[in-house]
Amino acid sequence: MAAGSLSPRARYREQTRAEIKEIALRQLAEGGTAAVALTRIAKEVGLSGPALYRYFDSRDALLTDLIRDAYADLGAAVAAAADALPVEGARRARLRSLAVAVRSWAVAQPHRYLLIEGTPVPGYTAPSDTLASARAVLGPFLPCFEGAGPAASVRPVVDQMTRWAAEDAAVAEWAHGFVGTGEVGTAMAGGVLAWAQLHGAVGLEVSGQFRGMGHDGGTLLMAQMDSLADAFGLE
Incomplete structure (x- = not known):
């Protein structure tokens, strides 16, 4: 529903939810998931604790919204990078461009990246729909490998992915949404x-593990993507 068609009460609710999430993201950036505290958020927003629960009934519900938003933003960044590339072109260059898009997003907002790709939050179980969100981010990478010639070193993974697609119709349908109607094991x-x-590589970089190691995270990532491209015979 468009914002203009919402009632004043509904608009206020959406604005308050957005403010709560903005504060939670700031807490996340300052101290990780352990720093996200509903009581502190309520105080800053100007709500009582019970009143805050009208907008998010638990800390997990708030984290879920933040996770969904992060996946949506990362997916949009990867999709935009894919859309900017020629339909027909060097697949190695495509792989590199998509990898750059993910790294750029993660480096710009490491707290959101680590929320979805870092250490799992103790006691938190993400809802099943976040799996689809994660696959939406991964999907644009599949065309890079469609019809490629994998080397023996990666053939065991190809075989496993081929069996998975054959056994799980939902997975096969997802993959075919990106690579057409042929065999999808290699692409997956x-x-x-x-x-x-x-x-x-990106997880190590944004968590600070590369500090003092004398190399740039982008350079390392491109070396890894080129090595993978070699393993699949990408030009």
Whole structure:
């Protein structure tokens, strides 16, 4: 529903929810998930504790909204990078461009990146729809590997992904949404390997693990993407 069509009460509710999330994100940036405290948020917004629960009935509900927003923003960044690339073109360059998009988003707002890709929050279980959000971010990577010629070193992953797609119709449908109607095991294997290498490097960088190591995180990431491109014979 468009904001202009909402009643004054509904607009106030949406504005208050947005303010609560803005404060929670600031707390997240300052001290991680452990710093997100509903009582402190309520005080800053000017609400009583019970009144705050009318907007988010628990800390987990607030975190869920932040997670959904983060996935949506990261997915939009990756989709925009994919849309800016030629439909037909060098797949190695496409892989590099998508990796740059993820890293750029993560480096700009590490607290949001670590919320969705960092250490799981103790006691928190994300709702099932966040899996679809994560796959929406991964999907644009699949065309980079469609029809590629995987080397023996990555063939076991291709075989496993091929079996998974054959056994899980929902997974196959998702993959076909990005790579057409052919065999999707190679594309899925490339996407999963890209995701693992990408988030290994980016996760270490944004959590500060590369400080003092004498290298740039972007340079390392591109070396990893090129190594993966070599393993799949991408040009």
